[in-house]
Amino acid sequence: MLVLTALLSLIVLVIVFYQLFAFSEFLWVKFISPKPFYRHLYFRKQKLPRDQAYILNTQFSFYQNLKPKQKLYFEHRVSKFIKQHNFKGRSGFYINDQQIVLIASTAIMLTFGYRNYMIKSLERFIIYPDVFKSKTNKAYHKGEFNPAYKAVVFSWKDFLEGYNIDNDNFNLGIHEIVHAIHFDFLKPDNDSISAIIFEHHYKKIKKLIQTNTTYRQNLVASKYLRNYAFTNNFEFIAVLIESFFETPQELKNQFPEVYSHVKKMLNFDFNGY
Numbered sequence: 001m002l003v004l005t006a007l008l009s010l011i012v013l014v015i016v017f018y019q020l021f022a023f024s025e026f027l028w029v030k031f032i033s034p035k036p037f038y039r040h041l042y043f044r045k046q047k048l049p050r051d052q053a054y055i056l057n058t059q060f061s062f063y064q065n066l067k068p069k070q071k072l073y074f075e076h077r078v079s080k081f082i083k084q085h086n087f088k089g090r091s092g093f094y095i096n097d098q099q100i101v102l103i104a105s106t107a108i109m110l111t112f113g114y115r116n117y118m119i120k121s122l123e124r125f126i127i128y129p130d131v132f133k134s135k136t137n138k139a140y141h142k143g144e145f146n147p148a149y150k151a152v153v154f155s156w157k158d159f160l161e162g163y164n165i166d167n168d169n170f171n172l173g174i175h176e177i178v179h180a181i182h183f184d185f186l187k188p189d190n191d192s193i194s195a196i197i198f199e200h201h202y203k204k205i206k207k208l209i210q211t212n213t214t215y216r217q218n219l220v221a222s223k224y225l226r227n228y229a230f231t232n233n234f235e236f237i238a239v240l241i242e243s244f245f246e247t248p249q250e251l252k253n254q255f256p257e258v259y260s261h262v263k264k265m266l267n268f269d270f271n272g273y
């Protein structure tokens with residue numbers, strides 16, 4: 001009986017401590033400093049099967065540049081992400097480990113600054129060999145995010161091109177997954193720490209671009225961001241983050257304020273950024 005009471009008290013104490021911790025972190029991030037208290041805490045870090053680990057090691061440069069400890073965390077997250085998402089080929093496209101690892105790694109790279117790395121509005125990836133006819137507007141697309149199906153759709157040819165040419169500020173994988181993150185984090189009921197951090201700096205970027213006309217004109221005139229960025233806020237953030245990943249130094253030199261906000265928005269303090 002005594003043991004049971006002690007055990008129950010311990011469980012209650014742990015729950016109370018966790019709730020207090022979560023609430024303090026929420027207040028801290030919301031009102032004082034938009035940074036999580038910690039990023040990684042895993043009881044057992046998962047490893048990828050050998051073939052998938054080989055692809056991560058040889059084909060994903062962001063991972064190659066991480067420190068040894070960060071590599072363990074990254075691999076753990078990729079492994080969990082693969083298990084919780086669905087990958088399907090269309091138009092006769094056969095899915096193999098390369099698609100699975102590179103797509104999961106792109107999502108994990110984008111959320112590596114956060115503690116929560118699962119995006120609730122994203123459950124599946126649909127991959128076509130080349131451009132595909134979109135179900136939404138019947139036009140040919142290279143990629144799209146469909147919130148109703150919680151799906152990101154890619155043309156594999158164009159996904160690969162995004163990584164093969166790594167300094168042209170085009171990266172289809174990053175672009176479409178940013179749409180999913182953006183959509184998810186800006187949902188009114190999302191009060192996760194990651195969403196608060198993202199939104200805090202997103203608002204600062206929006207304010208800078210929308211209220212400072214000269215700054216906006218300089219950004220447009222510089223052609224650093226392709227014209228498509230100025231279609232709407234969603235495209236702006238997606239193109240901006242593509243550029244942040246492909247040419248961080250250029251963004252830092254030309255528009256240091258925007259660079260600094262993106263870096264903080266993604267909580268990115270990794271090699272090269």
Ligand SMILES: [Zn+2]
Pocket residue numbers: 175179234235238
């Ligand atoms: Zn887009």
